[in-house]
Amino acid sequence: MTAPKSLFQKVWDAHAVRTLANGQTQLLVGTHLIHEVTSPQAFGMMRDLGLKVLMPHRTFATVDHIVPTDQFAEPYRDPLAQAMMDELRKSCREFGITFFDRASGRQGIVHIVGPEQGITQPGTTIACGDSHTSTHGAFGAIAFGIGTTQIRDVLATQTMALGRLKVRRINVTGALRPGVYAKDVILHIIRTLGVNGGTGFAYEYGGEVFDRMTMEERMTVCNMSIEGGARAGYVNPDETTFAYLKGRPYSPNGAAWDAAVAGWRAVASDPGCPYDDVVNLAAADIAPTVTWGINPGQGVSITETVPDPAKTSVPDEKSSIEEALAYMKLKPGAPIKGTKIDVAFLGSCTNGRLSDFQEVARFLKGRHVAPGVKAIAVPGSQIVAAQAAKLGLDQVFRDAGFEWREAGCSMCLAMNPDKLIGDQLCASSSNRNFKGRQGSPTGRTLLMSPVMVAAAAVTGAVADAREVFAVN
Amino acid sequence: MSLAKISSVTGRGVFVPGNDIDTDRIIPARFMKCVTFDGLGEFLFYDVRKNADGSDRPHPLNEPRFKGATVLLSGANFGCGSSREHAPQAIQKFGFRAVVAEGFAEIFYGNCATLGLPCAVASREDIAKIAAAVEKDPQTEITVDVAKQEVRFAGQTVKAAVRESARDALVNGRWDPIGELLEGLPTVKTTAARLPYLAA
Numbered sequence: 001m002t003a004p005k006s007l008f009q010k011v012w013d014a015h016a017v018r019t020l021a022n023g024q025t026q027l028l029v030g031t032h033l034i035h036e037v038t039s040p041q042a043f044g045m046m047r048d049l050g051l052k053v054l055m056p057h058r059t060f061a062t063v064d065h066i067v068p069t070d071q072f073a074e075p076y077r078d079p080l081a082q083a084m085m086d087e088l089r090k091s092c093r094e095f096g097i098t099f100f101d102r103a104s105g106r107q108g109i110v111h112i113v114g115p116e117q118g119i120t121q122p123g124t125t126i127a128c129g130d131s132h133t134s135t136h137g138a139f140g141a142i143a144f145g146i147g148t149t150q151i152r153d154v155l156a157t158q159t160m161a162l163g164r165l166k167v168r169r170i171n172v173t174g175a176l177r178p179g180v181y182a183k184d185v186i187l188h189i190i191r192t193l194g195v196n197g198g199t200g201f202a203y204e205y206g207g208e209v210f211d212r213m214t215m216e217e218r219m220t221v222c223n224m225s226i227e228g229g230a231r232a233g234y235v236n237p238d239e240t241t242f243a244y245l246k247g248r249p250y251s252p253n254g255a256a257w258d259a260a261v262a263g264w265r266a267v268a269s270d271p272g273c274p275y276d277d278v279v280n281l282a283a284a285d286i287a288p289t290v291t292w293g294i295n296p297g298q299g300v301s302i303t304e305t306v307p308d309p310a311k312t313s314v315p316d317e318k319s320s321i322e323e324a325l326a327y328m329k330l331k332p333g334a335p336i337k338g339t340k341i342d343v344a345f346l347g348s349c350t351n352g353r354l355s356d357f358q359e360v361a362r363f364l365k366g367r368h369v370a371p372g373v374k375a376i377a378v379p380g381s382q383i384v385a386a387q388a389a390k391l392g393l394d395q396v397f398r399d400a401g402f403e404w405r406e407a408g409c410s411m412c413l414a415m416n417p418d419k420l421i422g423d424q425l426c427a428s429s430s431n432r433n434f435k436g437r438q439g440s441p442t443g444r445t446l447l448m449s450p451v452m453v454a455a456a457a458v459t460g461a462v463a464d465a466r467e468v469f470a471v472n
Numbered sequence: 473m474s475l476a477k478i479s480s481v482t483g484r485g486v487f488v489p490g491n492d493i494d495t496d497r498i499i500p501a502r503f504m505k506c507v508t509f510d511g512l513g514e515f516l517f518y519d520v521r522k523n524a525d526g527s528d529r530p531h532p533l534n535e536p537r538f539k540g541a542t543v544l545l546s547g548a549n550f551g552c553g554s555s556r557e558h559a560p561q562a563i564q565k566f567g568f569r570a571v572v573a574e575g576f577a578e579i580f581y582g583n584c585a586t587l588g589l590p591c592a593v594a595s596r597e598d599i600a601k602i603a604a605a606v607e608k609d610p611q612t613e614i615t616v617d618v619a620k621q622e623v624r625f626a627g628q629t630v631k632a633a634v635r636e637s638a639r640d641a642l643v644n645g646r647w648d649p650i651g652e653l654l655e656g657l658p659t660v661k662t663t664a665a666r667l668p669y670l671a672a
Contacts, residue, residue, distance in 0.1 A: 017656050017663045022640035026656045028663050030670055038556060040507035080505035087507045124669055131555040131579055145555035147583035153653055159660055161649040163637050195492055196549035199578055231578045263668060295492050320491060413501045434496040434553060441519035
């Protein structure tokens with residue numbers, strides 16, 4: 001009988017190649033995902049050093065950050081965007097890498113494409129030059145964001161140098177109340193543990209709430225692990241995971257499927273395995289959550305007020321609140337509910353999946369975006385867009401006054417034409433509310449669940465979706 | 473490939489106060505529309521350093537008295553957010569050779585280490601002392617001693633921790649791991665062969 005191990009430990013041990021001179025592990029990266037923004041310099045380094053890609057079939061590329069969501073035909077209006085597109089095409093051709101280009105019908109945000117293609121699998125290690133790679137942990141993979149030099153390392157050696165992370169188990173027990181979503185769960189976790197509370201940790205999410213979640217909901221939670229400082233976050237694979245993966249293009253099939261499932265079952269954390277830390281949270285304490293500040297930990301429940309710096313005696317907290325409120329132009333102690341918005345954004349690798357649009361569409365029928373509000377809905381991938389169209393969701397959004405766009409990262413980070421203007425306030429289903437994040441140096445972002453974004457869009461102000469849509 | 477052994481960095485400092493300074497603030501995303509890292513230095517902290525018309529806003533990096541500083545001082549959770557290597561690249565290309573902060577975000581820290589940019593963690597009180605010395609005399613010479621894990625300035629010495637793996641790599645001139653990773657290739661192949669999803 002061997003000692004019980006966590007999934008993290010099992011996956012790490014299986015992928016550890018050797019210990020490097022500085023004590024880090026040379027870790028095998030089974031699956032490598034790349035996109036146009038952080039990879040071109042890595043290919044440049046490969047060329048400069050005369051290196052070959054060791055396992056070209058284990059790197060998959062797509063284009064997402066710079067894609068204009070209102071223009072399919074090339075050349076793009078932005079020549080820099082076109083140059084990045086061309087560069088990725090060239091590098092993929094040169095090094096023999098599979099590229100889900102826009103013409104493939106399978107392009108999209110890299111963290112949506114991997115899972116929907118069945119590339120993201122339990123028990124694997126996944127790296128990508130993007131911090132939201134933690135998304136893939138929803139499948140019981142150890143997945144993390146890396147820098148460009150590390151992309152070079154993975155291309156050339158299928159490995160990277162990494163120190164082992166500690167593991168924090170986060171249990172959320174009980175049942176979520178109606179109108180409370182996966183997004184609220186992760187915003188609550190970040191608010192509770194802090195934006196740097198997870199530094200040095202991988203988060204293992206467990207408990208009844210996660211057991212009951214769909215894969216898409218688990219992805220929403222794992223996606224934002226990095227916003228809590230945790231480089232990786234994961235959920236142990238179970239029947240929900242296997243059902244999602246069955247029949248996808250890169251999923252094993254035939255006899256290999258049964259063998260793979262057996263392996264995936266075995267990789268889950270053993271009962272009684274040790275963790276470096278355990279945190280217990282109650283689902284009943286989680287309400288629809290909205291950020292009011294300039295980092296994802298600065299959130300309140302919809303029924304709460306924006307903090308008042310005068311009411312804290314912690315000097316650091318006081319200055320953080322003051323800085324955030326000055327930037328956000330919000331009044332200390334004011335209710336967050338009723339804050340007027342200018343823009344509503346639905347999409348991103350956090351909440352740009354089919355179920356996000358399905359859930360919103362349920363409430364949007366017969367409603368219309370408030371006058372003066374610009375509302376855009378951006379499917380996370382071409383496949384999401386196609387599935388939504390098949391269900392007629394695109395029309396529901398258009399009828400409600402949303403613009404329905406082509407797949408891409410869009411307004412999450414504004415490396416494309418979708419940007420806030422001036423100090424516009426945006427109700428956003430994305431993941432970051434940093435200063436200037438949505439493209440305007442003075443633009444303001446309120447993070448919330450897609451249904452809360454819809455409630456804000458139709459009322460023109462931050463609203464309690466449970467009241468607006470009579471959820472109970 | 474021979475890399476510099478970075479056991480210490482000496483130069484003048486500049487304090488950019490604040491906690492949770494994220495990589496979007498360090499280098500706004502729109503400046504990442506590039507296929508090389510060249511020229512990123514001028515966009516460091518751009519949106520907090522510049523007005524929309526390109527004129528300067530009040531910011532420590534705009535003050536002539538701090539020009540030429542090579543040691544960047546800041547608060548807690550520095551470099552949080554995006555994994556963009558453009559952030560440490562911009563810091564390095566601006567001219568910084570070391571960062572001393574109360575704490576660093578995980579991915580940022582690793583990116584800096586791989587670029588040979590030492591990141592040292594000091595207490596808030598000690599950073600305040602260094603910042604006070606720099607404020608009093610911007611010419612103050614600061615030594616970030618990676619090997620000894622301390623910062624020396626104006627006759628004072630304070631503790632500044634460097635993660636063991638980064639300290640070893642910097643001091644011994646092996647901060648870019650590519651050579652060592654390539655040496656491990658035979659073992660990479662045997663490790664991969666044991667994993668069903670890679671063996672296929």
